Amino acid sequence: MIIECSRRDFVIATSISKRSIAVMLSCRHAISVGFSVAIASVCMSVPAAAATQLTVYTALENEQLGPYKKAFEAANPGIEVRWVRDSTGVITARLLAEKDNPQADIIWGVAASSLMILDQSGLLQPYAPAGFEQLKPKFKDAKNPPTWVGMDAWLGAVCFNTTEAARDKLPAPATWADLLKPVYKGKLVMPNPASSGTGYLAVSGWLQQMGEEAGWKYMDALNENIAVYTHSGSKPCRMAASGEYTAGISIEYTGASLKTKGAPLDVILPSEGSGWEMEATAIVKGTKNLDAAKKLADFAVTKKANELYNDFYAVTAYPGVKKDMPNYPANAEAQMMKDYDFNWAATNRDRILAEWSKRYNAKSEPKT
Numbered sequence: 325m326i327i328e329c330s331r332r333d334f335v336i337a338t339s340i341s342k343r344s345i346a347v348m349l350s351c352r353h354a355i356s357v358g359f360s361v362a363i364a365s366v367c368m369s370v371p372a373a374a375a376t377q378l379t380v381y382t383a384l385e386n387e388q389l390g391p392y393k394k395a396f397e398a399a400n401p402g403i404e405v406r407w408v409r410d411s412t413g414v415i416t417a418r419l420l421a422e423k424d425n426p427q428a429d430i431i432w433g434v435a436a437s438s439l440m441i442l443d444q445s446g447l448l449q450p451y452a453p454a455g456f457e458q459l460k461p462k463f464k465d466a467k468n469p470p471t472w473v474g475m476d477a478w479l480g481a482v483c484f485n486t487t488e489a490a491r492d493k494l495p496a497p498a499t500w501a502d503l504l505k506p507v508y509k510g511k512l513v514m515p516n517p518a519s520s521g522t523g524y525l526a527v528s529g530w531l532q533q534m535g536e537e538a539g540w541k542y543m544d545a546l547n548e549n550i551a552v553y554t555h556s557g558s559k560p561c562r563m564a565a566s567g568e569y570t571a572g573i574s575i576e577y578t579g580a581s582l583k584t585k586g587a588p589l590d591v592i593l594p595s596e597g598s599g600w601e602m603e604a605t606a607i608v609k610g611t612k613n614l615d616a617a618k619k620l621a622d623f624a625v626t627k628k629a630n631e632l633y634n635d636f637y638a639v640t641a642y643p644g645v646k647k648d649m650p651n652y653p654a655n656a657e658a659q660m661m662k663d664y665d666f667n668w669a670a671t672n673r674d675r676i677l678a679e680w681s682k683r684y685n686a687k688s689e690p691k692t
Contacts, residue, residue: 375404376616381419383412383521384433384603385558385578388636392432395632396623403616411555412438412521419608423447429611430620435521436604437528439472440670448472449607449614453621463602463641472606473625476637479598479660480526481576481653483561487588488570497571500530500594504542508549513560514573515553516688518677521601522557522575527680528669529599529661544683553688565589576653577637583651591651593659600660602641603633 384392386409393405408428410418416438419428423445431439442448448471456464456473463474482503484496494511497503503512515523531539551569554560560572561579565587576598579591605624607617623629630642638649639657653659 375402376613377404377406378613378616378620379406379408379427379429380620381408381415381428381431381608382433383410383415383435385636388433391632391635392629395628396620399623399628400616400619403619405620411519411557412524413517413519416441419447420445426608426610428608429613430608430617431604431606432620432624433475433603433605435524436472436474436602437524437666437669437673438521439604439606440666441673442606443471444670447609449609449611449617451607451618451621453605453618453625455622455625458643459625459641460643463604472604473621474602474604474641475624475630476633476641477600477602477639477657477660478522478637479576479593479600479656480522480529481574481579481598482592482594483564483572483574483579483582484590484592485564485567485570485588486590488564488567492570494570496590497592498595500542500596502594503549503571503573504545506549508571510549510551511570512546512549512572513552513554513563513569514550515557515560516555516685517680518685519555519691520557523553523573524669524673524677525599525601526573527599527676528672529597529664531676532599532663532665532668533596533661540679540683543680547684547687550684550687553684555689555691561589576656577649580649580652581636591653593653593656597661598659599664603637 382389389407389409393407396405397403412435415434419442422428439448450467450469450471452469453473456470459473464470465472482497489496494507514526517523517527527543530542534542558575558578561574561582563569564572565582576591576593579589583589583591605621607614607621611617625641627642627645630640630645633640634645634647638646638652640646
């Protein structure tokens with residue numbers, strides 16, 4: 325057996341024994357198999373450079389984490405994603421609490437309205453990712469350089485269990501106003517907006533669409549029909565899919581996915597239009613892994629990344645990335661509120677959530 329030893333291998337191997345040193349000095353010549361194995365073992369024991377651990381805060385759904393991590397790490401050898409996942413409200417509160425001692429390097433997949441709050445608190449690092457200019461305008465922070473960049477969008481929708489409805493002879497709702505009908509009392513669930521970005525986009529959308537006075541009046545009446553407020557945006561749709569409740573105010577892509585898997589659901593976008601939100605990426609100011617965080621921010625705006633997003637969301641930031649999703653509502657992008665104001669939603673978030681909690685939090689499920 326012939327061994328090619330480098331200068332580094334020689335330096336490390338000198339600690340094994342005087343006899344081994346003698347062997348190392350002549351390592352370009354044939355040596356005994358026994359010593360070859362010993363020396364090779366020493367050479368092979370030299371540790372490879374450790375991967376950079378990138379702490380990524382997210383509110384993505386669990387099924388998205390694996391594919392996103394795998395694709396980024398394949399494109400960026402030497403960087404390892406370490407996810408910290410929770411609901412939008414919890415992740416936002418955690419980032420605010422950690423302001424003076426940031427634990428996250430980057431945020432990948434949290435509501436843009438939450439990132440605006442973090443930006444107002446000075447928590448985000450301005451950075452224009454490579455390829456930022458190619459994205460759709462509504463997915464771009466207007467600042468130069470931007471502090472956040474949109475990824476994809478989701479809409480408020482009603483997941484409606486057709487089997488349960490047929491059994492109870494319930495009509496399918498066509499409008500938000502229809503959900504106030506007494507026939508839905510105790511059969512409707514929705515997310516708590518303090519915990520869930522989906523819940524907050526629904527509440528903010530109603531207040532913007534109807535005006536604050538009418539919006540709160542609407543929610544007062546809606547609360548009469550609500551059985552429980554969940555702490556997850558997708559959970560109301562899953563509860564409707566299982567038949568636990570007849571209808572859930574939730575996320576349109578979750579409904580489409582569950583229906584494709586066989587759930588007896590209709591995914592309804594109310595005719596008035598739906599509040600919507602976008603997931604976004606932002607670098608946390610003060611990260612000790614800025615170069616690696618920039619690489620993830622660059623990857624997050626690529627066509628490849630947007631094709632991954634498109635496996636879960638019909639509307640993405642990258643022009644032309646669009647594929648038909650089975651059972652997804654037709655013309656969903658056209659149903660997005662045209663004048664939905666993200667800045668208003670971010671600026672008024674604390675005030676709205678305080679009022680909402682005072683009025684309705686008694687029906688929220690216990691936090692786990």
